[in-house]
Each structure stands twice: as C-alpha cells, then as structure tokens.
Amino acid sequence: MALVKKGSRLIDVDGTVYRWRLRGRPTYDQGLVWSPLTYAVEYADTPGTTLVVTTNQPHPSNWFGTQGSPILPSEVAAAIRAALTGGWTPARPGSPFHLDRSAGFVSSH
Template sequence: MALGHEGARRIVVDGTVYRWRLRRRPTYSQALCWSPCTYAVEHADSPGTTLVVTTEQPHLSNWLGGVGNPVLPSDVANAIASALRQGWVPTRAGSAFHLDQSVGFSTLP
C-alpha cells in the first residue's frame, strides 16, 4: 500500500527520509468522533510496509466540534522512532504496521 504523492509531507528521522500523510477529510467514523485520527508513513525512497499511526485525539475536521491538536512533525518523528523500536521495517514489503497511540482517546467530544 503506497501513499499518494499529493499532500504527502517529507520528514527526516535519524538520517532517513520518510513521507507521511494525514487525510484532509475525516472518515465517517472519524467525523462522528467514533474513532481517532490516523495518519500513514512510508520510506520515501524504497516504500515497503506502510506505518499506520492511530492518535489519541479526534480528527480536526470532525463534525461534532471535538477538540484536538494538529499532528506535528515532532509527533510523526516520535511515532516513527517508536515503530522502528517495535520492529517496523519500512523497506520490507508486507502488510501495514499499526502503531496504536489511542490510549487516551474518548468517543465523547
């Protein structure tokens, strides 16, 4: 599963270049604050396994006015480092690697 180039942002972590993308519009479930915001990361030069990060906050464009914070590049860098420690190999082909950071997510806005 490869990320589209449009809307993907570049980030460098420990000398390795990655691309990450957050959906501009929330999914139906995210729009109703039933599920948290997610974003995807892949190796920029040799995309293989995609990292899917589930945050602990609602998507900023949710329909219920749930308050969240923007996903910052520092958040993405921390998630990449955490996933690498947990065994994510971004250049190896395979199913998506899921990193769940939604411990504090509440379905109530």
C-alpha cells in the first residue's frame, strides 16, 4: 500500500529517493503517550514493501503536551540504512517491515 503523498517528504539516501511520512494525528495510544511515534518509509517512485519505524519519542500532537524531539532527516536516513542492513527489501511487494527503535521510550502508563 502506497503512502499518501500529502504531508510526506522526500529523502535521498545513498542515491536512492524515498518518501517518508509521519501520521498527522496520533492514534489513541499515541495520544495518551502509551505508545511511541511511528513513521512510514517507501520508495518514492515505485513503492513496494513499506518500512514502519517505531521511535523512542512521543507523538508531537499527544494530548498531554509531553515534549519529544523532532524526527530529523538524518534519523530517517539512519533508520533506512539500518532496515536495509536488517533485510528490508523496499522494491518487493509484501507485508510492512518493522524497525523498532523504541528503546528508552517512557510511557505515561
């Protein structure tokens, strides 16, 4: 399933262009700061398998005003490289590939 282009950003990682996007509104668990922010990445032109990255930050629009750091393009590039090393094949169709980088996330739970 391809990412929605509206609100997505392009990033060039080692000569390959990807599209990445944060969800604009938090999920229920993200709104309550029970689960961390996630974002999705795919090839920009020919989407295949989507990469879903779980961060260690709260969603910026959470309902408690819990502060987190912004997701920087350098972090997205590092996550893409880690996923490629971990076996993500973005050109092939298939189930989403999950990359968990949530170590250190503190839940409000």
